[in-house]
Amino acid sequence: MAEPSKVIHVRNVGHEISENDLLQLFQPFGVITKLVMLRAKNQALLQMQDVPSAISALQFYANVQPSIRGRNVYVQFSSHQELTTMDQNQGREDEPNRILLVTIHHMLYPITVDVLHQVFSPHGYVEKIVTFQKSAGFQALIQYQSRQSAVTARSTLQGRNIYDGCCQLDIQFSNLDELQVNYNNDRSRDFTNPNLPTEQKGRSSQPGYGDAGSMYGVQGSGAGGYSQMANAAAIAAAFGGGLPPGITGTNDRCTILVANLNPDRIDEDKLFNLFSIYGNIVRIKLLRNKPDHALIQMGDGFQAELAVHFLKGAMLFGKRLEVNFSKHPNITQGAETHEYVNSNLNRFNRNAAKNYRYCCSPTKMIHLSTLPQDITEEDIVSLVEEHGTIVNSKVFEMNGKKQALVQFETEEQATEALVCKHASPLSGSVIRISFSQLQNI
16 A cells, blocks of 8 residues: 555546535545546545545545445545645646635644634635644635635735744645535634534534544544544444444443552553554553552543453453443543553554454464564564463464464463563564464464
8 A cells, every 4th residue: 555645546536526526525534625636537636634534534435435426436545745736737727716725834822713814804705714733733724705805815915924923824725615614613613604503512622632523524533533434434344234242332431440450560551552452542541549540541432342341351460350431531641641642553543444353352362463574483482482371373474474373371371462562573573463263273
C-alpha cells in the first residue's frame, strides 16, 4: 500500500458522478479541504484535513465497496502528500470561488468563528464558516454569498495579520461548492440558519476528540480519529454481521477499572500490551493510593466491552484480574497518566476488522508476527522461555513474512509472555504478539 497521505486518489469516476457525490462519500471521515476532478482520466484527487481522516476513510472502504450511482469507485492513497496549485490546475485554473480556505500562521491568540466573521464580513455577506485544527495549524473555510466578495476579500486580506504581529492570514480559493454546517458554535456557524443546535444531542464535546467530525455530523471519533461509521463497518465485517456471544454492542462506557493487579510486576506499558488486543488505548493511570488498581480508557464503548468480557478473571503474575467498567467516563490527563492516544502501537488504526476477529480470552498459544526474516525457532524460544514451560513452537512463513506460534503449559504463562514481550525490539523489528485460537501446533 502507498505511504499514507491526506490526499486520496479516486478511480473510475464516471461523467455522471458530481463533486458533491464524492464529498458525500468522504465527509463522514472529516473535513475535505480540496477536490480536483480529473475529468479526462475519469479520476479525482481529494484532500482531507489530515492523514488520520484519510486513513479512516480508506480503512472503511477496504471493507465496504464504495459505489456512486451504481458505479464502483476505487480509492487509494495518492502519491502526493499535499495538493499544490499545480495539481489543482489540472482540474481547473485556481479559479476564483465563493469559498476561501484560510490558514492562520503564528496563532498566538485563539481565533473563533466570531473573530473570523469580523475580519471577513466587511468584504461581503458571509454565509457559513467552518474551522478546524490540523497539523498545518488552524484553518477555516469561509463561504461568501457571491464569488466577487471572496475575490475582494482574498486580494485585500492575503498576508495580513489579524492582530498586531501575529495570526497571519494565508488565503487560497477552495474548490468546494457548498459548505455543510450542522452546528452553530465557536467552531462552525451557518449565518443563514440561526436555528441549528449548538452540538449533537447526547454527545459531550470532548476537546480533541473528533471535533472536525462533530461539525460534519459524525458521532465523536474514537481514539486515533477512527470514526464511528468506519468502526461499525469494521465490526460488521469482522463478525459477519453478528456479535460474539455475550457482547451487547450497546455499552458506551469507555473507561475500565482493573483490580487485583500484582503491583511489583505491573506497569502501564504491560497493561497497554494486554488491553490493546481489544481496542485502541487512549490513556492509562495506575492508582497511587491503591497500587493494585488501574484505570484504562479505551477508544470507545464497544472496545471497552470486549476487554471487560474477554479479560474478566484472567490470571497474570499470580493474580486473578478483576475487570469492570469504571464510574469515570474518562481519565483526566495529568502527571500520573500515560498517554497512548497517538501511539503507533495501537493495533486498531490498521486492519481493524481483522483485529476484531482475533479478539478472544487469553489462550495457551501466542502468535508472533513482524519478526526479522532470519529468525529461528531457537531465537523465539530464548525470547519467551523465561515466562513458562514451552510445550511446542513453530516458525513459518505467511505471504513472505516470518511468523511464529508458541504453546505454553498454561494461559497465565502465555499471557505473561505477551504482556512482557509484545512490542519489544528484536534485530530491528518490533515484535507483535496476539493470542492464537488454534488448539495445537
